[in-house]
Amino acid sequence: MHYHTIIIGAGPAGLFAAGILGKAGKKVLVLEKNSQAGKKLLVSGSGQCNFTHGGPIEEFFGRYGDHKKFIKRALTTFTNEDTVRFFEREGVSSEMRENGKIFPKSLKSGDVLNALLMMCKKHNAEIAYNQSVHQISLYDEIFTIETEAGKRYFADHIIIATGGKSFPHLGCTGDGYHLAASLGHDIVEPHPALTYVTTHERTYCPLSGISFKDAGVTLWRDNKKVVERHGSLLFTHKGLSGPVILDGTRWMSPGDKLTVNFLYPLNYEMVRDQFAKEIPQRGKEALLTYLKKYESLTRSFCETVLEHLGIPLDQTCARLSKPEREALVVELTKCTFNLSGIGGMNSAMVTAGGIALKHINPTTMESRKQKGLYCVGEVLDIDGDTGGYNLQAAFSTAYMCAKHLSK
Ligand SMILES: Cc1cc2nc3c(=O)[nH]c(=O)nc-3n(C[C@H](O)[C@H](O)[C@H](O)COP(=O)(O)OP(=O)(O)OC[C@H]3O[C@@H](n4cnc5c(N)ncnc54)[C@H](O)[C@@H]3O)c2cc1C
Structure with missing residues (x-):
């Protein structure tokens, strides 16, 4: 089966991109290693999911360590208010709690995940589970994606949305780094972040x-x-x-x-x-x-x-x-x-380091090394402070990429 876009990873970044592409009428497939989507999203914010932060978007810029310049464009294109409005439209109302953190009113991360899954379903974005991607190759401008089990998929575009390396028991073992490195991308040494x-x-x-x-x-x-x-x-x-x-x-x-x-x-x-x-x-x-x-x-x-x-x-x-x-x-x-x-990767809420930003166009998330290849979410060398900044980065980068691919 040939797809317009295959997304590797059914975390918040991958699912959000899939929903947008599906809505735009593109044939899209998400390949997920686990038997279910969004395992990390489910544990985020202690299961309550602090999915973004309140206040002007300009206050977000300084929350990503040394990577303000790269993330600024994505954040201003799809802001914290856009995230809140998006979930509201999908039936998840939110509330701002202590220190400006924004949560679903239900305080259930499952509601955030369900909204993303419903969006995919509504717009015919397919999701295939238990598909651990281990190789991407390109021939004649068509990508071949091979899973560990030897299954092959074909697409015109690929989005790597495999997350970082922290909480590896939830499926994030740094596979995206190997996939990107195999296509010529530098990887900034992964380092545990948001830990003790x-x-x-x-x-x-x-x-x-x-x-x-x-x-x-x-x-x-x-x-x-x-x-x-x-x-x-x-x-x-x-x-x-x-x-x-x-x-x-x-x-x-x-x-x-x-x-x-x-x-x-x-x-x-x-x-x-x-x-x-x-x-x-x-x-x-x-x-x-x-x-x-x-x-x-x-x-x-x-x-x-x-x-x-x-x-x-x-x-x-x-x-x-x-x-x-x-x-x-x-x-x-x-x-x-x-x-x-x-604290090691088992306790780090995010991974600092990842796919080097110098290889990624910040307005589209397309690789400068490999046309047709895109990277979104935590797999990039982006990590935010506590307070909803990481999920916002996942949504904003996914939005930039999916809107570009929807054209
Ligand atoms: C305990 C904890 C609490 C957190 N709390 C918050 C919070 O309250 N607010 C906040 O903003 N952030 C929080 N975070 C961080 C946030 O959850 C992540 O930054 C966010 O989930 C990243 O989204 P992503 O889609 O890029 O990657 P992920 O959510 O990591 O999703 C990546 C997906 O790719 C899949 N995958 C990996 N390799 C492959 C492969 N080879 N083939 C196929 N699929 C693959 C994985 O199984 C996974 O489903 C928390 C993290 C943790 C661990």
Whole structure:
């Protein structure tokens, strides 16, 4: 059977592209490795599916690490509002929750998946399951796609929508990288992203579960600053997590150093000056009582800090020595964590790295190396922050590609 387009992968990017192409009257087939579609979509947002984010689309641009330039066009062509409107039309109304995250009102990722599957069905986009594609070849401008089981399919165009390498038990084992590499594409080394880190320092591990609403985090490599961010931070039993860590893992490697400012937006100098001015005046007041003025600091955290610095828990402000005060300022505003590890692909919500963007036209998602070949979604060297940015990228890139192919 010969198709106008064959899409490899029935995740959100592949299904959305299939629905658009089907609607445009194109003969389209999706080949899916698993026995069902959208396994990763089903677990996304803890099964509730945070499928995009609120606010102006311009605020999305900085949410994709160093790839703002590439993704901007797709995001402005098919925006977060377009995504919300699309699902609304397909019978999935949404609601915005904490920090602007947008979910289906039902809080069921299955509803998002069903809407995509219904769209495919309505527009006669075929889906074949248990079809693991392992080879693509081209002869006379016609692509031949071969599955592991030896089945062959033919198409004028191919869309690789196989996702990344994270959560491999859900079907994403990096096959798309091999397929693209076999057709001459460079692959940027895949790296786990949106995951936790483990640290050599274990001082705060007993406080596992305690979080800071807005901590400043700076990443250092070879004593050079790599990136600086702020956001919610969580202590874990082996290190650190929370959105500010998850969003930064795309840049992190074992051996890197993090400095954490628990008093953000105050900085080292501001806290040093405040302490120098105020603490000596507090006389017999307990240092722990004085520290209460900083809302972000819980009592158990302050106690752990003092114990760690060897300062008695009943220390009065008057008796705090200058070196102790300095150590306290440093611990609260520039606390050092040396990274011993980054959560692996089994815990990473997305994969950083992937098909090199230099080979892809950002206005069509067509390969610059191979005419007729397109790449969409997470298989590309694109990874977004937590908050619905990855699914939005999947929809926006799929839209660009499918609209181009619909012409
Ligand atoms: C636990 C978890 C929670 C997440 N939560 C969110 C969230 O709340 N919001 C958000 O925006 N993002 C979230 N993400 C990320 C988001 O799910 C992905 O970025 C998104 O699913 C990528 O879509 P995709 O279509 O590109 O790839 P995928 O969803 O990975 O789909 C790729 C499909 O291709 C198939 N495939 C792979 N290889 C082959 C092959 N050789 N032949 C045939 N088929 C193949 C796979 O089986 C799969 O079905 C989460 C991810 C995880 C793991």
